[in-house]
Amino acid sequence: MASVNAPRGMRDFLPSDKNRRERVLSIIRDRYRAHGFDEIETPVMEEYSRLHAGIGGDNEKLAFNVLRRGLTPEKVAAAADDQAGLTDLGLRYDLTVPLSRFYASNRGSLPGVFRSIQIAPVWRAERPQKGRYRQFVQCDIDIIGDATARAEVELLAASLDVFDALGLTGAVIRVNDRRALDAMLDVFGFDPDERPGVLITIDKLDKIGPEGVAAELRERGASAAAVDAFEAFLGRDRAEPDGFGERQIRAALPEGVPDDVVAHLVGIGEAVGAASLEFDPFLVRGMGYYTGTIFEVAHPSVSYSLGGGGRYDGMIGRFLGQEVPAVGFSIGFERVVDLVEIAEGEAAEAVVLVHDKDVPLPELLHAKAALVAEGKRVRLEQRPKNLKNLLAQAEADGYAAFAALRAGQALADLELKPLG
Known part of the structure; x- marks a missing residue:
């Protein structure tokens, strides 16, 4: 008998589950709208070439691609090694690439600084496991057209408001800047061509610790002197308390990080409130398109992040032919929804x-x-x-x-x- 289950990594939702999800989504949507963000909708599919333009990081490898119309089995077999020749469309694997295309297509109808909400499903060919699905909902807000720290501040303030409205008090946003990371790697002496791999290893610091990071960097064949300098920095005594002021940020970084990057971070902390932020010099965020500030949401009830994002000033220029500043924040809805206690008013x-x-x-x-x-x-x-x-x-x-x-x-x- 044929299986009647949903495809692996995808789920059915009973009425009570669907009702709960929609009520959580309505809170998220309402709070973001209260902060001046406007909701948009984009197609579930984008052109294959756009989804595989080298701006989606590892997610491009997880894209579900759609065969060209009219292909016969013989043509499919003959072109098995040519994905671009077999497919012309793909299901979106995130909402940032579609937003960038949307903005390039509709810029003339949008305000100079555009604040968008996108709440919609995305698809990735993940290996299904607990908490990881092939179809899941993303809740994104983005600000396009503002290169100042005001954009980051608006995103963080609105998102902290959402977490408070959901009853997830105690949420803290970990903040870093890819420019600070690049400067740090430069100070330690890592070659530019080895930095992508170095960042992948540094991103594991919470899981494998300083000794594990140093060992893995050596296994990768990273510059020995740079690894030694980085390991010594990780092992230093930290006398400064945790916080998000200039003193704490500078103490967490090696000498040589540009003053303007530090000032940018300090300004965000002063505007949002240091109590809600935590500076993490080793926060990486996996997406290669981030160009500046990056952030993740931590909550004391769980060990994993509940959302994150960052500045991606170079992406829209790929579609528009001119640089446009952009920064975004995404709530991990599938992780958040199970933590929220919904009042019984409805x-x-x-x-x-x-x-x-x-x-x-x-x-x-x-x-x-x-x-x-x-x-x-x-x-x-x-x-x-x-x-x-x-x-x-x-x-x-x-x-x-x-x-x-x-x-x-x-x-x-x-x-x-x-x-x-």
């Missing part, structure tokens, strides 16, 4: 109208319409032999009350009773 307005089999249809619809007019959400159910099971299922689906309707019963006599 459930209180959800009613199951249980009716006897002989209730005439006009009476039934009249009773339902009266409840709907009161602002209730109403589900009709014919009375079964076992009412208890029906009500238990309704409660699991998010309903909070029920009413029993008999034939000829006056609406004034319709009594709402709580479930549970």
